Amino acid sequence: MDYTLDNGVLSVAFTTAGGSFTSIKTQGREYLWQGDPSVWSGQAPVCFPICGGLRDDRAVTRSGKQIALGRHGFARKQEWKLAEEGENMVAFKLDSDDHPELLEQYPFPFVLTARYALDGAKLLVSYEVTNKGDEDMPFFIGGHPGFACPLDEGEAYSDYTLRFESDEAAELCTAVPSTGLIDVEHRSANPMVGRDLPLSHELFDVAETIFDVLESRTVDLVKKGEEKGLRVSFPDFPYLIVWSKPEGDFVAIEPWGGLSTCSDEGDVFEDKRGCLVAAPGETVVRTFSIEIL
Template sequence: MTSSQIELRSNALSLAVAPLGAEMQYLRTNAGDDLLWHGDGTYWTGRAPVLFPIVGRAVDDTVAVGAHSSTMAQHGFARRSVFTPEEHTDTMCRHVLKDTAESRDAYPFAFALRITHRLDGATLHVTAEVTNEDSQPMPFGFGFHPAFCWPLSHTQGAAHHVTLAAGGSPDMRGLDDGLLRPDPVSGPFVEGDLEIKEDLFTKGALVFPNATDALRYGPRNGPALAFEFHNLPDLALWRPTGAPFLCVEPWHGTASYVGDGPQIAQRPNSITLAPKASVQFGYSVTYQT
């Protein structure tokens, strides 16, 4: 938490957003119950990073656009970049990240990435707008990586489930040192339901390409979080062993496949945005009691 973070409040929730990464620092009910993981480095220092201009790892941590090649860490550089506050009310704030000389060394484009957080009663809305301010087509991936408390407060030890609104049993991709195996495998959802257990993530995150546009997280009865996703077809779930949180990650794009080349435009589910064009992504999460 920093003195420059922005704090929002509705009649049901309170929220703080820091300029570093435009990352949420807390999300609480007005009764004081934390919904968002607090970033204890024992497990993971993140809380809700923004993933841009790639999602996941690249082979050898190397990306390319045409003949331009550079190193890029997992999930890109936006999460480690300082955003500028652009607009702020009691219930909404918007931060913007624009290209710099340093960013263009890694990613050779003029761009603007705007992240908006808005509270509406018991619902948090998070939206992103990516604008290509360059004269060339701009390939990228985008995603959100929020971590929510596991278990949720006042759940009295009840088993927690992730339930897909569309039901079904989506295939997943296995991971090999952070890279996706190209062949789909059967996923652990049974008729749209997955119980979150201690041993579920021993091999890393569970990645489900083109999985869902809505889900519910929590016990079958009692407090829960209901999610809706916009233009974010890929889903990842992740929880380090023993950690008191679950990451519910909606993405547009994923890590590279094992053996892929470095071109960003050829990464799975990558977007190529025309010059001067914009595209939006978003999710909402509603606290249900």
């Protein structure tokens, strides 16, 4: 099922297939990547109950439970249900009671609610994770929105830059494309120039750029020399991934609560960086926003 919110400033389309948004428009300009299966068919998947990947797609909890999850988990591939609808707000939920087969991959009963609201030129995104079980539930949550770049015809990908709120570390952890995991012990030079990450297709020839030590909590996608673009604010997320495909006219700005398994980590789920834990009956909330500038 598809839904649309329009407050006269911003028009955002949503789908229950994956429980996420499929369009962000203002004044006729589309800001969200519209998908191309030959490049990347995604648009703004929800990463749950992991962000990134596990070593050999597997992990074990401290209590000995087995976890078997593909990259970014399963939430993005499920049919969600409408949970709530109101003026300038819509919410979808993924309930393990409706998908008992998911407990074979992730043995913790849960409800994941994705709540979306419009506030002027801003889309507010709230992920609400509820533990329906009788023991602590470890998990990870993250967003993966991909934005159109360039925004208008006649422009080049390299006309755009990502502008960070703060100075960032001179060296970043290194993605390992062959495994999908992360090397934190052999670090790479940060390609930023000052607080800007100039965009080029060559930047993504090898892998994504992973900010595992992150000062900024806002990043702007803007055309150089202009204010045209958008701002992603992620106060609740400690990590940021910047990713595209060499042939893709998009850039994904991904606020994550965790990372792919790192070279200095074992395979105990709770010992991974950023692991959140919901007590029985508890709901843990993490938010970010997308604002059109």
